[in-house]
Amino acid sequence: MDSTQSIPNEEIHDLKEGLGDGLVKAIKQLQEGMNGLQKHQKITNSTLQQFLEQINVITSLPKNRRVIGGVLLVGGGVLLFTAYMIKNRLQNKSLEDKPRSLPMHPSAEPVQILLPEPWRKIHPTETDIPKIKEFYRRKIVDICHDKGMKLNILLLGEGASGKSSFINSCQTALGQSGSISQIATVLDGSSDSVTKHLEVHGMQVKDDGGQEHIPVRLFDCRGLLDEKRGVQTQDIINICDGHVKDKYEIRPDTPINISDPKYREKSRKKDKIHCIVYVMDAQNQNGDNFVGQKVRDQFEEVKRYLSRSGNPQLTLLTKIDRLGIRHMDKIFYDQRVKECCEMASSFLGFSLGCVLPQANYCEEVIPSVEKDLITLFNIWKIMESAKSYVQKTSAMTESVPM
């Protein structure tokens, strides 16, 4: 039966007027809303317009209620689908407009952070890290074979900058015992300096015949802090000049008294410091302020004093692992480490070559070749500087028991 015959003409007209116009109105409203979203999406306008016309045509046909209902259902579905697609396209477009995150290097470091060439070459070949490690250990041992030479190194820096941890890292890398050395005391979260005495640490290296001492002594010192808690500049100068003996308790309020049993009145050349290392925390690059003003002033005073005697002065930039570096074997490719070293170099007025980035052992339970390698390179570099100073001044002509 022809379906139009069962519906009176007026009814069809009303239906068309009612549903058709209502639908057209709704579509128009939706279209207006979408136009706002579609600044860049001309395609959507024409799609909607075509759809609108189709609906108009269909609703004007004299069909029965079921046909019209079906049309509305399908039309509504298509409409929702179209709106969904438009929304997705607009979202994708806005994501495309945002700056992309950095493309990743195969090693998962962003490429512009890892430089194509190392900013500092620390070893001749890069293919076999354990072999390179051995190369530096051998160089360090060879320094020792130079006619009983003794090298005194003073580590000077703010409290918690990593002085004692560096001593432990050196012994770990040199000792090859398979565990982390704890010859110097390191504690977390102390507001005062953990190291309160002048502590002189000898180093041992594992050689073919077992452990043997090497003629380097690392002087650990109370941290520089404020007037109430830090080491006094006069004490630092006395240490550099060899007047302070091992285990002297450094008092923040007063420098060593010449009547103190730990005061060495007549210091010999072998008691003096042959290289001073300013230890700074790489995380503290607040602008370019690695240390507070009080500590900076003390550094400057010590620098001025030592520059008269030509004593080598280096900077150890600790905690570089906290700069967000994932692969410790990539630190000399890392732009962040380079920039941090440059800041440290201009902060203290030393050349970039005098700044040594360091990542100490702190949470590990076993040593890693990468940290061992950095540490060995740094201690070797420090010892080389001390050695040339000693040679230059002929300071160490006598043999000294460790």
Ligand SMILES: Nc1nc2c(ncn2[C@@H]2O[C@H](COP(=O)(O)OP(=O)(O)OP(=O)(O)O)[C@@H](O)[C@H]2O)c(=O)[nH]1
């Ligand atoms: N992540 C990281 N932590 C470090 C590093 N060096 C030291 N630390 C941590 O920093 C804190 C202080 O280290 P210490 O070695 O005691 O510092 P210090 O300069 O001897 O401090 P004082 O003796 O208090 O003057 C400890 O929690 C160490 O584990 C490093 O290179 N990386």
Ligand SMILES: [Mg+2]
């Ligand atoms: Mg300490």
